[in-house]
Amino acid sequence: MKVYAGLFRTPAVLAVVASQTFARLPMGMLSLAVLLHIQAKTGSYALAGAVVATVSVAEAIAMPLIARIAGKARRTATLMIAAAVNGVSLVALAVAGTSPASLVVLGMLIGASVPPLAPVVRSLYPSMVSGPGLRALFALDTTAQEVCWVVGPLAVTVLASTLSTALPLVVAAVITVVGTVWFLFSARRVRSVTGGGRTRFGAILRNRAVVLAIAASLPLIASFTALEVGVVARYGVGSPMTGAAIAVASFGSLVGGITLGHRTIGLRGLSAALATVAVGTALFGVIEQHGLALAVLFASGLGFAPALSALYLMVSRGVVEHATTEAFGWLNSGTLIGGAVGTASAGLAADAHGFVGAIVVSVALAALAALSPVIARVGGPLVGLGEEPAADLVQTSI
Incomplete structure (x- = not known):
């Protein structure tokens, strides 16, 4: 515990860890939220599964490219644009009709615009701490990832079953935008990892x-x-x-x-x-x-x-x-x-x-x-x- 106590005394560490954890909560919400909403709206598990798959595939393809752009001294602009597009797309899916084509397109936009918060914050950790503290910081990062996977599905289930299947999508949109702004504010004094060559x-x-x-x-x-x-x-x-x-x-x-x-x-x-x-x-x-x-x-x-x-x-x-x-x-x-x-x-x-x-x-x-x-x-x-x-x-x- 001495290692973690010393870590949290380091400037900006607590704020960055807390903000990036909050901002990444939707990663534990998206798949289940999309699945429940599309199935409830269309009555088709096949279509719901196809939209979920589209979200995952689009995210897997786009994430390395968007993360690369964010790492080239464009951290704030890249993350804010991605968060805005992602938030609007989630709200659009929440209110969309039952057209399979439009649902799949929205799923593609949602996946492709997921802000690369995890790659960005992990690239910043060596600038914040060093030595044993860096290992502890990565340990906290993986723990935060587990928190997202535990809290996210629980929140989706409660909101969808008690209020509306559209609400988890709207909540995820709000968390994405607010959490990204919070993270950028918390990390504003942490230098961007740039320079040193091109690849x-x-x-x-x-x-x-x-x-x-x-x-x-x-x-x-x-x-x-x-x-x-x-x-x-x-x-x-x-x-x-x-x-x-x-x-x-x-x-x-x-x-x-x-x-x-x-x-x-x-x-x-x-x-x-x-x-x-x-x-x-x-x-x-x-x-x-x-x-x-x-x-x-x-x-x-x-x-x-x-x-x-x-x-x-x-x-x-x-x-x-x-x-x-x-x-x-x-x-x-x-x-x-x-x-x-x-x-x-x-x-x-x-x-x-x-x-x-x-x-x-x-x-x-x-x-x-x-x-x-x-x-x-x-x-x-x-x-x-x-x-x-x-x-x-x-x-x-x-």
């Missing part, structure tokens, strides 16, 4: 730190979304155990991020954290007693946030400064793709083999994530993973 768009994907981060985080996120499918297949849609199981896993990640995320994690530690997710998920698949099943899900979550924190820190250290926002943009796209892959593959497995099929998919994906750092290490040292790298290696060329 072609997409060239950052040749950086080993970025490749490993995507290779590990994509199957890790896919494993979690596959686990969600498995939980639903085991307990059913209306069972309190379904929500409890998913919440317990997320809470485990929260605890892991706070207690372990600030610690030094080398290659072995990263693989161990990822393996914890795989082992806990596998045990959930074979334990029948509900209490023990929840306990192993909590344990599996302990490795989730620390692993992501180590990967984010590795990218921050292993990429030249002017390319960090684009790098984190690609990482964000990888997590979106991972979420879609996990849900789709586990859904097919659950249809064919029930609960066990979805859990097998989740375990396989988590195991793949755990193996990725070991495989990557064969190609040479992983700059930025573990102890502080040498000064001449902190920013490697692309």
